[in-house]
Amino acid sequence: MHIDVNSAYLSWESVYRLQHGSTLDLREIPSVVGGDPVSRHGIVLAKSIPAKKYKIKTGESIFSALQKCPSLVIVPPRYDLYLQCSNSLIQLLEEYSPAIQRYSVDECFLDYTNMECHFGSPLSAAHAIKERIKTELGFTVNIGISSNKLLAKMASDFEKPDKIHTLYPHEIGEKMWPLPVEDLFMVGRATAPKLRRLGIYTIGELAKANPKFLYQHLKSHGILVWNFANGIENSSVTKEKSAPVKGIGNSTTISFDVTDRRTAHLILLSLVETVAMRLRNEECCAKLISIYIKTNDFRHYSHQRKIETATDCTNHIFKYACKLFDEAWKGEPIRHLGVRVSELCSNQFAQLSLFDASDTQKQKAVDKSIDALRLRYGSRVVFRASFLHSRLKPITGGVMEEDYPIMSSIL
Template sequence: MESETNKKLRKIIHIDMDAFYASVEQRDNPEYRGKAIAVGGSPEGRGGVVATASYEARKFGVRSAMPSKRALQLCPELIFIRPRFDVYKEASRKIREIFSRHTDIIEPLSLDEAFLDVTEDKQQIGSAIEIAKLIKQAIKDELQLTASAGVSVNKFVAKIASDLNKPDGLTFIGPSSIESFMEKLPVEKFFGVGKVTADKMKRMGLHTGADLKRLSENDLKTHFGKVGAFYYRIVRGIDEREVQPHRETKSLGAEDTFPYDLTRTEEMNAELEKIAVTVYERLKRYGLKGRTVTLKIKYSDFRQITRNQSFPVPVGDLEKILETAKQLLLSTEPEDKPVRLLGISLSNFGEIVPVNNRPDNTIQLSLFDDV
């Protein structure tokens, strides 16, 4: 039995670039180094949205998807920079080349983040930790950028690990350490536990994974509904999802299914902000703009609706996508029914031109992809 379990253990690396867009700007423009910068829309006029903030700006509370006007209030010396997606895309391509030296099983989540399955690595190094070190060093030497890496036996734990020692971090959580690690983790760090759920848990005396672990699966379902089964598994570090190669090339939109139902408009808007950033990045990657923005909603009873708005000229900027999605959400009286999934897509592109302008480069796009 023990040998069977060991056979099934995978070696998963999650690589997350450190403040990617901002770091590229600081690399290419020495005058920005050491300063608080935000890549995104200007706070002038109606104001834009922050796509990425440097670590110097994050010390003031500036974060991705935050309105630029709010970011400027938090950090009056903040420097706003228009995105250069052609430059970020090229850096992302080079990072992917570094990944591919070790494995072809690569699942990009965005331009700056990916899962790698190195259970069978090309160079037969055998150690996921050593591979992560080599990847980080290659990114630093060849691109003058830093990345953080998480290494474990599944995607969920590897992703949490990559965020623990940013920037330029490397964290390994082995099979024997997963449960003890999860027990110490604050409940708000668990995927799917938002502010509302975290507050409810704390009122119940549930502050850490260890507290959650004391409850049976039925108890968790009683208090949190069907998502209780998810909490029961994830607090034990159980995640059987496989790394899925090439997923990012199949989408002109993004959606996310939540492990718990959203019931408040502010929660839904917060999730839409994250989804809109992902959509924005994917549109830029393909060089696309669309005339129609579509919001997809799936309710807790699995009933699904879509709402869309069309424009006379194509749109592709983050602010417009997010503003439109929020307005479409508002038109559905969002707090009337619990929501389990939200998605945003753009369509009605007209002519699709590949970003490298090669006429023989066709792109297969599906309507949605998971965030």
């Protein structure tokens, strides 16, 4: 089964408001969850079904959404709330199977294999699950049922909201093949036009195409989407622990254009604070550091380097990030900056360098103390003096629990 929360961010915000005395259900009016255009975060993250009727699309600017519907209600995102709602959902689903895979904050897979003896047929179990989520948690989901994850996911994307669909292999021809090719998982805005240029408009036409022909034009991705169009996919429902994290990144659009190195470095520091904290929380060190620059005309480039000794120290990662930035930046006004670490390894053992007059032990001790303080008293309890009077946030990213009251009762 693939379980997909309908308009997740918007539903969750709406449920929260109803539980806290609001009489207005955001799901019943044209509304969106969106960022603040003043700080240049103005895009639609989720929309209500009435908003969808105005042809408002996820990812479009708030500016253009307001042109389509001037009375649109816009609410800010609250990621800590979404995480709590997501956790409540997982907790409920775990009553029905030990094998749950969280695909994202609002989607997961549930392996129902060998569970019929406990909860009946997949269809009746799905109905029970869907109704319990609605009555106990207050939001609706779509559930897709099939014999593999790809087909279950395709099925949950059929008619919404609050619906259950099956897409077993014998139903592919009837339910999936008539759909436009861009509805297929992994056919995005670059692949769809390529396929159409090849005369392939529906998933069925893709399924019947010659895979060698697809390989010639789309390389391995052509084979992947041909398999998907034929319902061929055999990955297992894996618990989160068996899928270790490959990299950790943090990036931000700055509310003004950055034109000087010093400010850019400060923003990199505020990003690295979060990246390094999360890296240590995963008990990992990183061997590859990269930075990403988006200029005010929306062009972007990146620069990365593999480092000699894997590290998890805030100051070390910051130092590399600044060096990479200085090497890469061509001087254009900067809209957005990002830092990412990857090629992770365990932090339990470290290769020491003969030549590095290393302060690593001291850095680790400082990081450990600061992490403990922030965990206990909140992330803004200690911050760098270089941010004083800078009007920049000393820490960027992460879910700041203390900004919001803990969600009550039902969830």
